[in-house]
Amino acid sequence: MIYMKCFAFLIALVTTTLFAIDDGSPGIEQRDIEALRDWINTKRQVTVKERGGNLSVSGEVRAELQSTNEKKNGIKQRGSGGTVKNTAIRAWDVEVNLMLDYRTDRTWATIKLEFDNNAGTTTGSFDRISLERAFLGGRIVNADTYTMDIEIGRRNFGYTFDSKIEFGSFMDGILYKYDQAFDVAGDFYFHGGPFLIDENIDEYGYVGEIGLLNLGRTGLYTKLSAIYWGNKSRNTTAEQRVFRFLPIQWIWGYKFVPKPIDKVVTVYSAALYNPRARGTKVSNNRRQAWAWYAGFSIGELRKQWDWSFDLSYQWVQMQAIPDFDGSGIGRGNSAKVGLYTERDKGTVRALTAGEGVGAGNYKGVAAELLYLLTNNITIYQAWRQSVNQDSSIKPTFSYKQYEFEIIYGF
Secondary structure: OHHHHHHHHHHHHHHHHHOOOOOOOOOHHHHHHHHHHHHHHHHOOOOHHHHOOEEEEEEEEEEEEEEEEEEEOOEEOOOOOOOOOOOOOEEEEEEEEEEEEEEOOOEEEEEEEEEEEEOOOOOOOOOOEEEEEEEEEEEEEEOOOEEEEEEEEEEEHHHHOOOOOOOOOEEEEEEEEEEEEEOOOEEEEEEEEEEEEEOOOOEEEEEEEEEEEEEOOOOEEEEEEEEEOOOOOOOOHHHHHHOOOOOEEEEEEEEEOOOOOOOOEEEEEEEEEOOOOOOOOOOOOOOOOEEEEEEEEEOOOOOOOOEEEEEEEEEEOOOOOOHHHOOOOOOOOOOOOOOOEOOOOOOOOEOOOOOOOOOOOEEEEEEEEEEEOOOOEEEEEEEEEEEOOOOOOOOOEEEEEEEEEEEEEO
16 A cells, blocks of 8 residues: 555656646755655654664774785795786785674674775776675574574674684575573583585585583683585586585683783684595695694783784694685685685686695794774784695795784774
8 A cells, every 4th residue: 555655646746747837936856855755754764763773883994915925836926027917915905894783682683894905006996895794693592591593694604613724715504503601511502504505506515613611610611613515416526526525623722811911811722624535636645634723812902002912823734624715824825726626616627736725735823913002993913924734745835924904993
């Protein structure tokens, strides 16, 4: 009925416009448009307050510099004279992140849009927009000591699951969350669910993480996670190998506040194993399925003048994690060569011995320092460097990168 009234109103409005007589009175540009706006206000617009929820808008403006030195088989890769075209030694970026969150007592929705563009008069870009996060959720059980939630949509795996070396890709799927507090044992949780890999062949993966935080109220914590990257038949053996991964990761950590520095300190270590790894020509016919990392962090950012520092050592074999899911130091890989195929996700030519790169076969150090200059401005610096974990598996890489960012949050 509302749509019929709206349609009739618009017909009358158009008719009045076509046969209007200029008598000096307010015309369509003022009187009738104001009447239409008033009608829309009463029939269509509902404020956030009237809906009973809370809407928050936040964002970040970033100015970034990445200075990178990368060599492959001893040959320079980036910048002038490098073998990979359109890559810079010193890359300047301009980035904006816009976040919107809406929440009621038992439902919520969140959105994050990333605008990440290259800087420069001739090298600058203006159209790099990514929908990094878009999911909705609801609480299905809200008991005294435990809760159950369901969320559906898109997120980065690292937004929910913990790792220094994996969970760098996106989860388009359904997430189930169970959280329970125990008086003595600590805080237990399970987060996991299915996600879409390839809709063209109806392929799905599965991810889950269980954890026990503040174990025995001592500050100890442990997390066990696994992610299964599907098992659908593909056009070639190389394409099948691209997704033949089931990384299982176990983290142990200890969080405490030592009196001399009066800052939160976290010491952590983790081991990862991919039981689906097989010896191939790319890996010199050897299984390269293991990875581990260890490190510590000091401090948290809460108010002006706060700082935090994180230092980790990472050791990752060639077949431990898939090309597209790495989040660690990596090897630079400016040419974006996959492990089993010329590009990741198995879309082009298969590779042989001495050609595969991917996200593994490296060992190195990563350090991050953040300083909250004001309540809005954060200074971020990072140093990463790595070499081959197994120097007998070619190509040989050396990689170093310094990153500097000024971040304004609002």
